[in-house]
Amino acid sequence: xxxxxxxxxxxxxNAHRDRYSEVQMLAPxxxxxxxxxxxxxxxRVYGQVKRLExxxxxxxxxxxxxxxAQYEVWGMLRTMRTAMRQDLGVPSEE
Numbered sequence: 001x002x003x004x005x006x007x008x009x010x011x012x013x014n015a016h017r018d019r020y021s022e023v024q025m026l027a028p029x030x031x032x033x034x035x036x037x038x039x040x041x042x043x044r045v046y047g048q049v050k051r052l053e054x055x056x057x058x059x060x061x062x063x064x065x066x067x068x069a070q071y072e073v074w075g076m077l078r079t080m081r082t083a084m085r086q087d088l089g090v091p092s093e094e
Contacts, residue, residue: 006053013046031087034080041076045069 016039023035048066051057085092 009046009049016042027084028087031080031083034076034083038073038076038080041069041073045073 020035020039024032027035045066048058048061048069051061052063052066082092
């Protein structure tokens with residue numbers, strides 16, 4: 001991993017941490033439940049990437065499994081976005 005990639009990852013992690021802290025204070029329970037699922041998944045992916053970077057992956061952890069885990073977060077984000085839109089009274093995108 002290049003230094004610029006490490007820096008970008010750390011910046012993204014820190015920005016997410018800050019936004020998630022704000023959400024915990026403001027979001028209704030339905031949105032917060034989904035945000036928690038996303039937060040936990042992102043933390044797992046981050047941990048996996050950092051272990052791979054150090055050359056000390058957990059059992060079964062590879063770049064491919066990290067990429068797959070990252071991809072799976074998109075579905076969780078869509079679910080969270082739907083909950084947020086419902087809370088705001090915005091019509092469904094479907």
